[in-house]
Amino acid sequence: MNEYVHxxxxxxxxxxxxxxxxxxxxxxxxxxxxPETAAVQAVFVFACGLLAAPRDGVNRQKFAPSDGRxxxxxxxxxxxLPGSGDQEAKRPAEPxxxxxxxxxxxxxxxxxxxxxxxxxxxxxxxxxxxxxxxRRKIDFIEEIQPLLAKNCYACxxxxxxxxxxxxxxxAAALRGGVSGPAIVPGKSAASRMIWLVAGLDKGLVMPxxxxxxxxxxxxxxxxxxxxxxxxxDGLDPxxxxxxxxxxxxxxxxxxxxxxxxxxxxxxxxxxxRFVLAKLEAEGLAPSPEADRRTLIRRLSFDLTxxxxxxxxxxxxxxxPNPRAYEELLDRLLASPRYGERWGRHWLDVVHYGExxxxxxxxxxxxxxxxxxxxxxxFNSDKPYSRFVAEQLAGDVLYPDxxxxxxxxxxxxxxxxxxxxxxxxxxxxxxxxxxxYNDRDDxxxxxxxxxxxxxxxxxxxxxxxxxxxxxxxxxxxxxxxxGVDRANHPYxxxxxxxxxxxxLSRERETLEARKREIDAAVAKLxxxxxxxxxxxxxxxxxGQAGPEKPGREQDQQSEALIDAATRAEINxxxxxxxxxxxxxxALPPPGLVYAAAHNFTPEGSFVxxxxxxxxxxxxxxxxxxxGQLMTPAGxxxxxxxxxxxxxxxxxxEGARRAALARWLTDRRNFLTRRSLVNRVWQYHFGRGIVDSxxxxxxxxxxxxxxxxxxxxxxxxxxxxxxxxxxxxxxxTSSTYRxxxxxxxxxxxxxxxxxxxWRMNRTRLEAEEIRDTMLAVSGKLDLTMGGPSVRQFYFxxxxxxxxxxxxxxxxxxxxxxRCVYRHIIRSVSDPFLDCLDAADPSLLxxxxxxxxxxxxxxxxLNNPFVLRQCEHFAGRxxxxxxxVEKQIQAACELAWSRPPTEEETRTLAAYARxxxxxxFCRLIFNSTEFFFID
Numbered sequence: 001m002n003e004y005v006h007x008x009x010x011x012x013x014x015x016x017x018x019x020x021x022x023x024x025x026x027x028x029x030x031x032x033x034x035p036e037t038a039a040v041q042a043v044f045v046f047a048c049g050l051l052a053a054p055r056d057g058v059n060r061q062k063f064a065p066s067d068g069r070x071x072x073x074x075x076x077x078x079x080x081l082p083g084s085g086d087q088e089a090k091r092p093a094e095p096x097x098x099x100x101x102x103x104x105x106x107x108x109x110x111x112x113x114x115x116x117x118x119x120x121x122x123x124x125x126x127x128x129x130x131x132x133x134x135r136r137k138i139d140f141i142e143e144i145q146p147l148l149a150k151n152c153y154a155c156x157x158x159x160x161x162x163x164x165x166x167x168x169x170x171a172a173a174l175r176g177g178v179s180g181p182a183i184v185p186g187k188s189a190a191s192r193m194i195w196l197v198a199g200l201d202k203g204l205v206m207p208x209x210x211x212x213x214x215x216x217x218x219x220x221x222x223x224x225x226x227x228x229x230x231x232x233d234g235l236d237p238x239x240x241x242x243x244x245x246x247x248x249x250x251x252x253x254x255x256x257x258x259x260x261x262x263x264x265x266x267x268x269x270x271x272x273r274f275v276l277a278k279l280e281a282e283g284l285a286p287s288p289e290a291d292r293r294t295l296i297r298r299l300s301f302d303l304t305x306x307x308x309x310x311x312x313x314x315x316x317x318x319x320p321n322p323r324a325y326e327e328l329l330d331r332l333l334a335s336p337r338y339g340e341r342w343g344r345h346w347l348d349v350v351h352y353g354e355x356x357x358x359x360x361x362x363x364x365x366x367x368x369x370x371x372x373x374x375x376x377x378f379n380s381d382k383p384y385s386r387f388v389a390e391q392l393a394g395d396v397l398y399p400d401x402x403x404x405x406x407x408x409x410x411x412x413x414x415x416x417x418x419x420x421x422x423x424x425x426x427x428x429x430x431x432x433x434x435x436y437n438d439r440d441d442x443x444x445x446x447x448x449x450x451x452x453x454x455x456x457x458x459x460x461x462x463x464x465x466x467x468x469x470x471x472x473x474x475x476x477x478x479x480x481x482g483v484d485r486a487n488h489p490y491x492x493x494x495x496x497x498x499x500x501x502x503l504s505r506e507r508e509t510l511e512a513r514k515r516e517i518d519a520a521v522a523k524l525x526x527x528x529x530x531x532x533x534x535x536x537x538x539x540x541x542g543q544a545g546p547e548k549p550g551r552e553q554d555q556q557s558e559a560l561i562d563a564a565t566r567a568e569i570n571x572x573x574x575x576x577x578x579x580x581x582x583x584x585a586l587p588p589p590g591l592v593y594a595a596a597h598n599f600t601p602e603g604s605f606v607x608x609x610x611x612x613x614x615x616x617x618x619x620x621x622x623x624x625x626g627q628l629m630t631p632a633g634x635x636x637x638x639x640x641x642x643x644x645x646x647x648x649x650x651x652e653g654a655r656r657a658a659l660a661r662w663l664t665d666r667r668n669f670l671t672r673r674s675l676v677n678r679v680w681q682y683h684f685g686r687g688i689v690d691s692x693x694x695x696x697x698x699x700x701x702x703x704x705x706x707x708x709x710x711x712x713x714x715x716x717x718x719x720x721x722x723x724x725x726x727x728x729x730x731t732s733s734t735y736r737x738x739x740x741x742x743x744x745x746x747x748x749x750x751x752x753x754x755x756w757r758m759n760r761t762r763l764e765a766e767e768i769r770d771t772m773l774a775v776s777g778k779l780d781l782t783m784g785g786p787s788v789r790q791f792y793f794x795x796x797x798x799x800x801x802x803x804x805x806x807x808x809x810x811x812x813x814x815x816r817c818v819y820r821h822i823i824r825s826v827s828d829p830f831l832d833c834l835d836a837a838d839p840s841l842l843x844x845x846x847x848x849x850x851x852x853x854x855x856x857x858x859l860n861n862p863f864v865l866r867q868c869e870h871f872a873g874r875x876x877x878x879x880x881x882v883e884k885q886i887q888a889a890c891e892l893a894w895s896r897p898p899t900e901e902e903t904r905t906l907a908a909y910a911r912x913x914x915x916x917x918f919c920r921l922i923f924n925s926t927e928f929f930f931i932d
Contacts, residue, residue, distance in 0.1 A: 127189050130198050131215035133222035140231055144224050147217060151207050164461055170231045178461070178619055185229040188222035197221065244467040245636055248705060249453075249695035252638040253669030255713025256706045270714075271732040274707035278754050284745050287737040287757040292317045294738070294932050296328060297895040298758075299730060301931050302683055303332040305341035305767045306774050310891040329730060333723050336783060339379030342722075344766060344818045345682055346374050348846065349449050349693075350413045353839030354787055357415030357824035360798050365786070366487050369592040370409025371818070372784045377403075384675055384720035385664035388450055392660040395595070396653035402497045405490040408595035412485035414441045415824060415840050421484075422603040426612075431604060432622045435612065438485070439477045447476065448842055450663050451637070452674040452695040460620030465697035467636035474616045475632035479659045482611035482652030486599035489589035500586055507579045514572050517565060524560040597652045610650040631655045639667030670695070672712035676725060680711070681845065683729050685759035692844040703753050734758075739932045761931050762848050765834035766817035769863070772923060773814055775892045776870035780814035787821035788812035790828065801826040808863045830864075833857045858924050868919040875915060882907045885915065894927045 138144065152167040154160065165177030176182040182193040197213045199205040205212060213221075224230075244250075258270045259277035266286060267273045279286060290298070296316045300308040308316075316328055332338060354367045377387050389397050392411070394404030420434025444456035457463050458473040491497035561569075598607050615625035630649065633642035644658035663671050673695070681687035688708045691699035702708050711725075718724050729735055739758040752759055763771065773779035790812060792805035801823050807813075817831070824840045833853050837843035858864055874892075875885040886906045890898040898906060910918035922928060 129200070130189060130194065131218040131222070133188060133226050134216070134219040136223070138220060138224040138227060140224065141235070143220055145235065147213075147220065151210065151213060154210075155208065161464060169236050170233070174229070174231065183225050183229050186226060188225035191225050194218065194222055194225070244463075244465065244697065247466070247697055248702065249670065249673075249699075250467060250636050250638065253673065253709050253712055255710055255717070258710070259706070266733055268731060268733045269728060270710065271707065271728060272734050274704055274710060275732075275734045275755050278704055279756055282748060282754055284748055284754060284756045286733065286755075287740065287742065289733065289736045290738045290758065290932065292325075293896055295325065295736060298931055299325075299328065299332060301763065301767060302730065303329075303341060303726065304335055304337035305344070305764075305770060306337055306779075307771055307893075308895055310888075310895070313891070313895050325736075326731065329727060333726060336379060337781075339375040339377075340783070340816055340818050342378045342682075343371065343375040345678075346378070347371065347413075347818075348837040348843040349678070350410055350445055351415075351837075351839055351842045352413040353415070353822045353824045355799075355823045355825065356418050357840050358417045358419065360418040361823070361825040362418055362799055363793070363795075363821075364593045366591040366593045367409065367412075368785070368787045368819075369406045369490070369590065370413065370594065371787075373403055373406045373409065375783070375818070378722065381721055381723040384672075384715075384722060388664050388671070389660040392446065392663070393653060393656035396657045397660060399501065400494075400498050402490055402492055402494055405488055405594060406592050408488075409592055410445070411442050411480070411483065411595040412593050414445055416485050421605040425604040429622060436477070436617070436622060439480045439614070442480045442483075443473065443476045445842065446659070446663075447634075448693045448844070450674060451634075451670050452677070452689070452693055452699075453634070453670075454694050454696060454698075455634070460617075463696075468634060470616055471627075471629070472632070472634050472636075474614055474629040476634075476659070478611070478614040478629040479631040479655045481614045481631075481655070482608045483595045483597050483656065484599065484605070484608065485593065486596040486605075487591040488594045488596045488599065490592055491587075491589050493587075496586055500583065500589065503579050503583050503586075507576065507583070510572050510576050510579065514569070514576075517569055517572075521561060521565075595656075608652070611652050611655065631658060633659065633662040637668060637670055639669060640665035666716060669709075669712055672716050672720075673708055675722075676711040676715050677708060678844070679722065679725050680729065683726075683735060684755065685761045687845075690845075693842060758932075762850075762929055763931065764846060765831040765836035768834055768858075768929065769817050769831065771893075771928070772864065772867045772871075773816075776867040777874045778814045778867065778870050779816070780811065782815060783819075785819075788815050788819055789821045791821075791823070791826070803828055803830075808866045813863065830857055830861045855924060859920055864920070864923060868916050868923065871919040871922075872915040875919070882910050882915075886910065886918075889919065889922055893922050893925070 148167040149157070155162045156165045157168045158166075163177045163179075165182060166172040174181070174183070176192075179192065181191075183191045188194050193206075196204065196206040198218055199212065207213075258273045261267060261273055261276045262280055263276060263285075264273075267276055276286065293313060296308050296313055300306060300312075316324060321327065352367070352371065354364045355361045356364065377390075390401075390404060390407035392408070394401065394407040396404075398404035417434045417437065420431060420437070424431035424434065426432050426435055440456060440459060447453050447455040453466065453468065454463070455468055455473055455476060457466075458468045458470050460470075462469045491500055596607075601607070614629045616627045616629055618624040618626055631644050631646065633640065633644070635642050640662050642662065644655070644662070646654055646658060648654065662668065674692070677687045677689050678692055681692055687700075688704050689695055689700050689702045694700075711728075714728070715721075715725055734755055735758065737755075737758040739760040742757065745756045749756060770779065790803065790806050790810075792800075792802040794800035794802075803826070820828070822839050827836065827838070833851075834857070835847050835849055837846060871889070875888055878884055878888045883903055886903050887897050890896060890902070890906075906918065906921075909921065
């Protein structure tokens with residue numbers, strides 16, 4: 001049967017259903033008087049017509065005509081099966097149509113054309129079996145709307161919108177679902193709705209559940225459609241798609257006034273006032289402040305990802321200075337370890353990885369400069385708007401800064417389809433899909449990171465729940481239409497960077513001018529040269545034998561060049577020699593895997609030259625391009641104008657710069673809301689909005705909406721300093737609370753949504769590994785540079801990665817986890833077990849699990865066992881007495897000395913099982929894993 005299926009029909013959609021149809025072949029042959037082969041083909045046509053949802057929305061099948069001749073006839077009809085999508089998709093408002101293709105000719109016919117019925121016996125048979133329409137005037141409100149509500153709303157109503165179809169909203173119903181309009185006013189027999197409710201294919205009867213519509217009910221629907229499908233206005237439910245913007249995230253932000261509270265003495269800063277106001281409203285009271293030992297451990301891990309040393313703990317506890325906590329905070333924020341810890345958070349959010357992913361998953365050896373840029377940016381407290389702008393268009397907005405190039409590694413952080421780009425040209429469908437997918441990742445990463453919106457959900461249809469249209473989505477794709485991911489040269493030394501950039505630009509200008517002159521010279525002619533030019537044209541057209549212009553002919557052309565032009569050529573040539581010599585004298589540049597519009601081609605992967613055309617794709621199908629899109633922001637975001645004023649649409653960099661300005665515009669409150677919510681989450685265990693990448697309708701509502709807006713406004717007013725934001729949050733009484741449980745409060749707010757205590761958190765995977773190194777005394781604090789490959793690597797067309805063959809004694813094992821080489825397809829099994837982020841996915845919030853596998857890993861992993869040996873060696877250096885070794889171990893791992901009972905129990909264990917096994921016990925203790 002496959003020989004009859006056009007290449008655009010998806011076999012997976014028809015395989016099971018086709019079998020059901022084949023049993024009817026004999027009946028169809030008798031009814032339609034078709035030869036056996038034609039009958040089988042006709043049945044398959046009918047089955048595919050009802051079941052297939054081809055990529056371009058049009059079914060194409062071949063069958064023999066009823067007269068039995070062998071001339072192929074192709075019948076084309078809009079797909080009858082719905083796909084996936086939602087009620088707001090924009091699609092052509094056109095009736096179902098057929099296209100007859102006979103012997104290379106084509107003829108478009110109306111859906112109810114008699115020629116279609118003659119060409120398709122199955123279509124003729126189907127229409128004749130429909131119940132007749134009612135013969136009276138139909139009232140929509142009294143007869144049709146109740147019928148739809150009872151039978152259709154369950155799957156196509158206000159709560160569910162299967163296959164992008166809704167029957168509760170006029171505009172959505174008349175527009176139809178993913179396969180186009182479901183009703184054709186005036187033509188019920190041509191309406192997809194009628195075909196489905198009539199059950200022309202028993203495998204696809206609507207409604208799917210419950211009783212089928214009776215013949216009288218189908219007759220009502222047919223009559224209503226035949227009478228024009230009149231649907232009075234004003235019947236839509238109260239909350240229609242036009243009300244989607246009536247959501248907190250899409251409303252203008254402002255910094256509200258601080259609330260008044262009863263227990264004002266507890267509040268150290270405005271954050272406490274907002275939290276306390278909510279607690280008092282809920283009948284809750286805050287918890288007492290945690291002790292200093294708990295606070296230094298909490299603050300150290302929060303800001304640096306490492307435990308405090310026993311000496312630091314001792315000094316902090318003994319410090320009588322009332323500002324000891326604030327001074328501790330200043331030291332931790334000034335530590336280089338701060339940028340490593342918070343840089344890792346950012347790399348989670350942007351799904352940073354150092355391999356391409358997909359099936360080949362090749363290494364990216366030049367991704368690490370972006371990682372180091374992120375760490376430097378946090379350590380230097382770079383203003384957030386500058387941080388955002390650099391990552392989107394730093395090469396354009398800050399052309400004299402090396403970081404301007406390196407920062408665009410943000411756009412290249414995610415997975416990349418090597419096969420789709422390098423092995424498949426853009427002229428192939430799969431190659432074109434790969435380019436759209438690549439831009440989709442850029443749009444998703446940008447808008448999820450900086451706006452906390454799921455804009456990528458509008459790729460195939462308007463967003464189901466948020467006021468984001470397909471037009472918005474493809475306008476954002478157009479921003480990145482001229483940029484790819486590739487190795488980009490740069491110089492870490494700013495002076496060298498600026499010199500190379502200046503010389504490179506001069507060379508580009510000189511070469512462009514030289515090409516202009518060469519082209520003009522080539523057009524020079526006179527009476528002697530014209531016959532030669534004609535002769536060369538004849539050779540090019542294949543009308544004469546081979547002949548090439550000789551030196552004499554070249555001299556004739558050169559003789560026509562005037563003196564001024566000749567002087568300019570000589571000057572350009574000489575200057576190019578000087579420029580190239582100066583460039584060659586510079587030290588070789590480094591490479592960063594980042595956004596690039598000019599790079600060395602590889603196979604089918606070539607620079608765009610100028611921005612590629614981006615079309616609004618109907619149902620996201622590259623074979624159904626619609627309107628050509630221009631770059632723009634989101635219309636639903638209040639504040640900045642979403643329409644970018646671009647003087648030259650061919651200027652690729654200007655597109656990204658415009659988006660950067662739109663995102664960082666002070667009026668774009670969503671950018672600041674998103675950032676302060678992320679910082680809050682990492683300090684308190686959950687965000688004010690518990691869905692940090694989705695502030696839309698399907699995300700969580702803010703627990704403290706006024707506090708979120710106050711923080712966003714405060715952050716903008718304070719120069720967008722993330723370190724200042726840290727100071728505000730961690731110096732609050734809210735942050736300093738004990739994490740101890742109170743049953744009475746837990747009965748009111750068991751989830752601690754309103755922060756009546758501090759949340760207890762488990763260390764993240766990287767913190768656990770780094771802390772083991774710190775406690776064992778083996779942690780290497782070397783910063784930056786190429787990532788450490790903590791795996792065996794086999795270079796191949798499809799590379800191999802094996803963590804079990806890596807030597808845990810390799811010095812690279814002692815580096816902080818943020819500097820390890822992150823592979824997408826094969827994750828580090830130890831870290832993966834401990835819920836490390838998946839680099840193929842945006843990870844705004846990590847999962848936290850407690851499993852038996854984690855205990856087994858921290859008991860038996862080769863790295864852990866080796867660190868236990870090093871830890872035991874460090875303890876042995878503290879003296880021969882087991883009790884002293886126990887005390888040193890607890891102070892290193894738990895930031896506190898053991899109790900007398902703990903000392904007796906642990907000492908007995910160490911004497912019986914050895915110091916190394918005791919260290920395994922410490923590494924598996926709850927107090928090692930959790931932060932109070």
